[in-house]
Amino acid sequence: MVAPMAGGPSTPELAAAGSNAGALGFVAAGYLSAESLAERLTAARRLTAGPVGVNLFVPQPSAALPADIERYARDLSGEAQRYRVSLGEPRFDDDGWAAKLGVVLDLRPQVVSFTFGLPSPGECARLRAAGITTVGTVTTVAEAGAAVSCGVDALVVQGPAAGGHRGTFDPAAPPAGAPLHELLRSVLTETDLPVVAAGGLMTAEDIATVREAGVVAAQLGTAFLLADEAGSTPVHRAALRDPQFTETVVTRAFSGRYARGLRNRFITEHDGQAPLGYPEVHYLTSPVRAASVRSGDPQATNVWAGTGFRAARTAPAADIIGALV
Ligand SMILES: Cc1cc2nc3c(=O)[nH]c(=O)nc-3n(C[C@H](O)[C@H](O)[C@H](O)COP(=O)(O)O)c2cc1C
Structure with a gap:
């Protein structure tokens, strides 16, 4: 999965290129207006006949x-x-939660993933009834349990090496967490839902290791920050390659x-x-x-980046994906 990356890197072109190359691309709804989300989802769909995901920020009390x-x-x-x-x-x-939920219920992308929390069980059921596969991002075993109870179809287990915001439900939760492999082991014993691994995965070997642990997919963000189709700013791109960092x-x-x-x-x-x-x-x-x-x-x-940023490559997304499989 080409990770949703709000704030610029996720573009309709990157989402479509991911899906066209046999991965799953995402439109990142965070910070966008509901109108821009609808435009970007429509644009991504024009560029691919494959599935497209949308990622939503779940509002939390501040x-x-x-x-x-x-x-x-x-x-x-x-x-x-x-x-x-x-x-x-x-x-x-609240990042336009209700309006964006309306957009996805209307336009029905194949997949909707959430970060920073979960929808209500009722909202989750409405999405599922619309034929949308729902995916909860979790960073602890307790969050995984809550996502299962909420009724999502799959989990993204995000480890502490991940770039960008931690998906924690409690914004005050301390940032250090169990390493990805430990977290995967615990979550996989607790649930039969399909699990996707995320955080610090940069190579085919990294993906093979999490596959062996029992996940159905890997979600990579930092590996695509320098993709030709990504909307990462020139400053972001240059910093990722700058030896001073x-x-x-x-x-x-x-x-x-x-x-x-x-x-x-x-x-x-x-x-x-x-x-x-x-x-x-x-x-x-x-x-x-x-x-x-x-x-x-x-x-x-x-300059959001995961711990593996040194391994990010400048190339078309299809080539990056080709090297990962
Ligand atoms: C620039 C950037 C923006 C991100 N924005 C989002 C987002 O909008 N929604 C989300 O669920 N995750 C977001 N993430 C986290 C990714 O979805 C994913 O969990 C993470 O990139 C995986 O770790 P990696 O960067 O080491 O591959 C972002 C990550 C980065 C690097």
Whole structure:
């Protein structure tokens, strides 16, 4: 599975190229309007006769405390000055959950996966009744149990090496978790549902290992960040190949929610100060991140990547998939 990657990398072209090459491609609905989601799903379908998935952010109550957000805004005032922008309004929203659910019920992609939580059992049943295969992303055995009870058809088990936001249901859950193989073993003994492995998988050997553990598929994100069809920004692409970036870390500095990316100046200077509070912190830092990208500077934007980023290749998605099977 070509992982859903919201915020730019997932394009209709990447989703379709994945499906055309025999994988499953995704349209990442996170941050998009419902209208853009419908457009992108329609565009992906024009480019492939294969199945297409949609990934939705499940809204969670925010952990943000106004005083902490105000303090972080003061900590970030130097960044705003440096990039000549004002900080964003730290507002809460639910990422357009109801409207996006309406779009998928209308347009009926073959697969809908969720991250940051689960739909209600009623919503899950409506999706299934519409002929849509539902997939819950889980990061612990407890989350896997909740996903099974909710009635999903399959699980993505996301290990701690994964790039981007951790799919944890509880945004305050500590970022370190059991390694992928341990987590897979525990989840596979608890459920008969098909399980997909994700997190740090970059090579055919990595995929063979998780297949031997009993999963039906592997979901790879970082391996496709440099794909020709990906919408990764030039700054993101250059940073992934830049020898000055030597490690990834899990941080809440950019969005108020734990996510893995290349360690850059912003993380080094602000990780210790950043409060929990998604999506408020995401909106607060957004103008600084955008200005950093506009000026070609990788030091104040979120360069999401998994631990295996050194193995990412620049090539058409079909060639990347060819090398993985
Ligand atoms: C840039 C980026 C954006 C991501 N966005 C999403 C997303 O919108 N929804 C989601 O479920 N997972 C998202 N993820 C996580 C991936 O779906 C997947 O779990 C992860 O990439 C697997 O680990 P890997 O990056 O080591 O392959 C994202 C990952 C990256 C690198």
